[in-house]
Amino acid sequence: MRPLLPRTVLVAIALSLGFAVTSCGPPPGSEAGAAPTPKATAPQPTPEHQQSSPKGPERRPLAPALNGKAIGPGGSLQGTGGTTVALTFDDGPDPVQTPALLDALLQNHVRATFCLVGKQVKANPALVRRIVAEGHTVCNHSWEHRTDLGDLPDREMLSDLSATNDAIHEAEPKARIRYFRAPYGKFNKRMVDNAALLGMNSIFWDVDDLSYKDEDRGTGEVMVAFMSKRIRTLIRPGTIVLSHDFGRPQTPVTYRNMLPWLKTQFSLEPLPVTDLPDGR
Structure with missing residues (x-):
């Protein structure tokens, strides 16, 4: 059964049909080489989701601006804007690697941010519940990690992001989704604006650990x-x-080894959501 879009989003979708559709090309520094999740079709809006409203789209409160001065592609945030360091893990949850990573984080009393793919959420809802229960921040990473997400019409793009949020909330209703990361980091302004309509700040990165380069370096000690x-x-x-847990056994090993050192050098915190009003 296809997930239905929230009422607020339906209004945004309808109005978006009248927007001019523009596209910025893929930005530099994207996640080239990262393994996309298996293909599937994101749920599409039905005709009743396209009715207009005279009041216009209602914007939910965005996540904190993080005092962010470093701006990435399309207007995304490229740093935390302070002294804290945010570890972010993309493409999961993975039934094997995500638990191993969560164990390492728990052992070291470190919380991180997990950028979740909708298809993987549907397949592993218990892991979403564990991520939230252990104090980590969840981030929308699209429904199926499409390379062309930024080229889709606004209606389809919003449907993809909304379906992912719905899957996360179905797995864990307490999840507070205040961030979005584009597949491969391919942000453009329309994508950032559409994520904002759903109450999400768009996050890029300024350090990529290249965990997805295992085809070049292998998954063993050399890659770690x-x-x-x-x-x-x-x-x-x-x-x-930026790191990746889906299908990357080198990631839990690397961070299990690195976390003790990182804790002595930096303040490691998940991207913040606790000072925001609840609601979807």
Whole structure:
């Protein structure tokens, strides 16, 4: 059964049909080489979802601006805007790697941000509940990790993002989804604006640990050493670190080794949502 869009989003979708559709090309620094999740068709809006309202779209409160000065592609946030460091993990939840990563984070008393793919959420709802229960922030990473998400009409783009939010809330109603990350980091302004209509800030990154480069370096000790050296070299206060847990066994190992050192050097915090009003 197709997930239905929330009433607020339906209004936004209807009005978006009258917007001019523009597209910025793929930005530099995208997640080239990251493995997309298996293909599926995101739920599409039905005709009754396209009715207009004279009041116009109602914007929900956005997540904190993080005092963000570093702006990434399309107007996304490229840093935390302070001294804290945010570890972010994309493409999950993965039934094997995500629990291993959560165990490492729990052991070290560190909370992070998980950018979740809708299809993976539907397949692993218990992991979403664990992510939320252990104090991590959840982030919308689209329904199926499409490379062309930014090229879709506004209606289809909003449907994709809304279906992902609905899947997360079906798995864990308490989840507060205040962030969005584009597949491969391919942000454009329309995508950032549409995420804002759903109450989400768009987040990029300024350090990429290249965990998806396992085809070049392998998944064993060599790759772990490569990722560890890259993190030590590039990380600094205010960094958003990009990593991947889906299908990446090197990621839990790397962070299990690195977390004790990272804790001595930086304040590690999930992207904040606790000072925001609830509601969807």
